[in-house]
Amino acid sequence: MYRTHTCGELRIDNVGTTVTLSGWVQRIRDLGAMTFIDLRDRYGITQLVVDENSDATLSKQLDELGREFVIQATGEVRERSSKNKNISTGDIEITLSKITVLNPSEIPPFTIQDDTDGGDDIRMKYRYLDLRRSAVRKNLELRAKMAHVIRTYLNSKDFIETETPVLIKSTPEGARDFVVPSRMNPGEFYALPQSPQQLKQLLMVAGFDRYYQIVKCFRDEDLRADRQPEFTQIDCEMSFVEQEDVLNTFEGLTRYIFKEVKGIEIDNFPRMLYSDAIEKYGSDKPDIRFEMLINDISSIVKGKDFTIFDSAEYIGAICAKGCADYSRKQLDELTNWVKRPQIGAKGMVYVKYNTDGSFKSSVDKFYSEDDLKEWAEKLDASAGDLILVLSGDKAHTINALGELRLEMGKRLGLKDKNIFKPLWVVDFPLLEWDEEAHRFFAMHHPFTSPKKEDFELLETEPGKVRANAYDLVINGVEIGGGSVRIFNSELQSKMFKLLGFTKEQAEAQFGFLMNAFKYGAPPHAGIAFGFDRLVSLFAGLDSIRDVIAFPKNNAGRDVMNDSPSLISQEQLEELNLKLDLKEKK
């Protein structure tokens, strides 16, 4: 038997008993005649002691010990004479009678403790050592707990957890597919699912009624802090439901997770129209922890000979509370911030509403105090506030204002990670025009149903058609999205036509789905949550890497096992593949 207890469970009540623990040597403190060892496992740390009363051979054994050795230690539990209130086992220690090295360790490349000295690179290369640190382990424990809570809720609501295949058919819409060559079918490829979308719809045709799956999905696109090439979704679909049923069910799930995992009760989630989200927040994933709404001030600023505004399609502003004392230097820095290529504003106009009630702006030459006062009223600004104005074409300017709003929210400390403000964004556009491809693309996916009242626009102004599509957004993070699906093969054909598919193409790509719809498809709708994002949000982290056991780096590489990697000529031949790599410069 390797252990009678874990390193996290012994308490004062255990004093006097003889126990055996196994774990890793966290640290050795040699005080000369006595030595302390911190023994660690995933449950905690227990202090071991060897003093002058101990066996002489024991002291000798201690000389051989080093950090991260795996040892088995037997001894008697006793009360500490000086206690440590910072750890749960701090009242007791083990007087060693026997120690066995189960496995020695080389000196680790970074120190394995909460305040590690290791940077990201080296911790990723030795991720298995990084995972020994409680800070990292706790993120994965949180993930496991959340998955458990989610299953409990969905099971209680009669959802059937169903696995769908990972080797599926490649589809042209959406993200790039990861593909897998088939040895038995030379020249042909499977794709890894970007989401089990069509499969779960087929489960609805099969009458499964309520399906869910916590499932890996794959997209061969560039990475970000919140995007990995393989990630996990809570994928769901329901039959005989309308949009409202889906929103209520998954609002219920989200609230249940908050309650069970964080002990937080959250009010009903507000609903916001997509068009309002864009107009007021400059984003389809608004962070509603703070206001600072975007205001269209085009109508009141034009006609004063300020040509930049007069020639702009759109002039918008936000009001930063209490920032009128910003220095010239701070304003210049902010101006440079919005002019960076990532934001792309041409410039920025500011208006200081000084605490004494006067105004000072960068456009005093064109606007009187009364003019500026009108701006302030429009923005609901008070003395002491700072108004920031951007202008240009509408789409870009609103987007830039949205970014500026988030930046100011950050600078003003309005993005409290302990506050959670979920909302539903609804009525997304059905289609998106792509200038390069010169055709419409489905904004969500091609199976999303248009709103009934917009049916007629499908023929006349497809770009204006709204969809029965919705997103769950929490603190400016897109947590999930879904839609009411098309379940009528005629309407589905119409959609494919609108997206520029010929009948033959649609048949080749999605024929199995359209065929299934001929045999009694029930009305259905669904949603998928980004599980990694949800966990990182709960953990207060900005990167989903921290809640994934073995994540990939910026370039999609796993630096621990150095993949992806070349495969042998034999493997290539078996797969009937010939590489024709473009020469690297």
Place this chain on the structure above:
RNA sequence: GGUGGCGUAGUUCAGUUGGUUAGAAUAUCGGCCUGUCACGCCGAGGGUCGCGAGUUCGAGUCUCGUCGUCACCGCCA
């Protein structure tokens, strides 16, 4: 595909205007130490300044290229 930051001891970093032998902390090793828990004290070892080219009497420092890494834009139904 693009923009920006970073790359110096095992690790995290400092390194002034381009100038003598590249430093600190931590880790490691050795010595001392009976209540530590970030133990303390004394000492030692440890460097291809990512790589390559260039400018210069002289480059960790400047220039160009390249590789790695991070953040972002494009991309992500």
